[in-house]
Amino acid sequence: MSAVDHSRRFAPRPVRAHRMHLAWSDPRLRNLVWQIVIVGVVVAVAWFLISNTMRNLEARHVATGFAFLGRVAGIPLSETLLPYDPAVNTYGRALLVGVLNTLKVATIGIVLATILGTLIGIARLSRNWLLSHLAAAYVELMRDIPVLLQLLFWYLLLQNLPGPRQALHIGNMVFLSNRGIRFVLPAWQPAYAWAAAAFGIGLVVTLVWNRIAHHRQDATGVKPPVWPLALALLVGAPLAVWAAFGAPFVLDYPALKGFNFQGGGSVSPEYGALLTGLVIYTAAYIAENVRAGIQSVPSGQAEAAAALGLHRGMVLRLVTLPQALRVIIPPLTSDFLNLTKNSSLAVAIGFPDIVAVANTTLNQTGQAIEGIAIIMAVYLTISLSISAFMNWYNAHIALVER
């Protein structure tokens, strides 16, 4: 940026000002020369690094390329969402399992951290001194301790639990041992899939009806009731489908067999520690953003809405929250991104996420460049997707001015 730049932008433009002079006093020539120099230096450094790498790879007889993805991996993975057998499946599949594990932690972590963070953020604004100060202490404590240390701490706690035979338990529903958490779960029935399908269809119909109701309210001033239809479609229809299949319902209780539990749902100590640590750490950041967002709405807004005769729930839903969300969403996006990126610390406690799997892969095959490129590509894709979605949502709720 220079003096001439500005005059060009703001002053009436003289004719033929665009021609560049071959003189060092012309800022556009200077800019051009500097750009060529800087880009040249960057390219030269990149060339230097790449040629070194090529020479080193040749000297060490390391293969390049992604052919290793098709070879049998032989990496045992403790947790898989896809069927996976280390003796048969390839590195490509192992990495895919790792990506799915990362997504599993990130998705569930984001949902839980948002809920916990919102509750704590609201608690910080409570008029109850004890509640608000407790929430503030939580935020301060969690934000000032490294997340890796917290993860290791939770993992140690879960590992120090008694063995399966002396497991802490609530009846025969939930068992907590050093092998993780086991809990009772309804056994899967084909009828559930049909009930879920009915719920999905009901959801779509309800949303459409809600939109129609909105339009009718805009046209006539009277909003046709939505909730009876919603109740019928979202609760009634799935229940009816389930009943039509004879209402099958069997609980799958965990039971001690040999040295470990069988049956029921389970959470491994690694996954449990990772999820707990990430949720507790990120919730502290989300709480701060929620608090700041709610405080950013002037109190006059809520008072004016109350003066219009809206009751408290409507004030919150129609006036305070939409304005607070505009302030909350951008920092919330970066909290979500941080949680996703921090899930890479799984490698420190042995949860097979993409970083752990790729790290093992690059140690076994020696193809470090490809391994790290895969890690970076996966995270860049996830980061860009979250940013894109949150930007779309932010634009959706943004204030439309004139």
Added chain:
Amino acid sequence: MTPDTGRQRPVETVLGPVAWLRANLFNSWWSSAVSILLLYVIARWAMSFIGWGVVDAVWSVPTGPNGPDSALCRQAGAGACWAVIGDKYRLILFGRYAYLEQWRPAIVILLFIGLYGISAWRRFWRWELALIWLGTLSVCGVLMWGGVLGLEYVPQEEWGGLPITLMLATFGLALAFPLAIVVALGRRSTGMPAVRWLCVIYIELIRGVPLISLLFMASVLFPLFMPEGMNPDKLLRAQAAYVLFAGAYLAEVVRGGLQALPRGQYEAADALGLSYWRKMGLVILPQALRLVIPPLVNTFSSNFKDTSLVLIIGIYDLLTSGKVAMADPRWQGFGTEIYVVLAAIYFVFCYAMSKYSRGLEREFGHARNR
């Protein structure tokens, strides 16, 4: 919002602890229930924590023929075993540094803390501060390495503990900050689109990937990038990755400051005929950086916490030395105590930073709202 009682409540004029309790803890049925529940939970938790950490705790153990004997900690009913800290605190703080020379890293720790203290003091916010940093960091280097002034030489492989954490954070900051300023200016440049795009790619690429992948890159890939025979040590490589990482985040904060400055400042500097670098150095940056000091301190604090990630590539920082101390078979099973102490050390540094940043924010806010 006053409750709908039909008539005006009298103004509460009662003062003192009872009135405070009524206003802040028991101002409604709901609030009273929450207060009582929380008081109960806090009391129970505090009692069991004090029982574990103070009353039943074992503060020291007798020394047997082969070192300290932790049997006392393993008795039924024993609480926290703080004796493990008494036995291991030098390992945790200084790592494998030569035992008799450990006063040197101790002084380095104090110098770093002093450096932070001086930098936080507004009287020292002037360019001479850079000289103070340069001087202190050189003294730290001399103390750690030795080999001159009659100090015994200690190779870098033997360093460890808190000095490594502080060095990673401090050198990372000292090097990332100038980088961040240059990149932020590059990203804002209007006349040089190629440079702007380079800066955008650098910032977005770094911010899109986790620090771990950069550290892996430093530990695994860096040797491949370098010509044969040129191989900087692991700590230096990790430091480089850390600088690149911190630089991208700091650049975004600095850019925030550059954007927040009114355009009149840029135009006035142009009107005076200042060259680009004089305009930035004399007019823009002094104001823009001052605007973003509170978020900068927050970024420093999160960078400080992020140094703990070097554990994963096997660098001997504070967290790693804590884990090494835990691995001692004599003290097996007392990891919780060590984690609590490590957390306390990290907490003290980060809490000081966040407290300071909030204080500044309030001060700047007052100055703006005057």
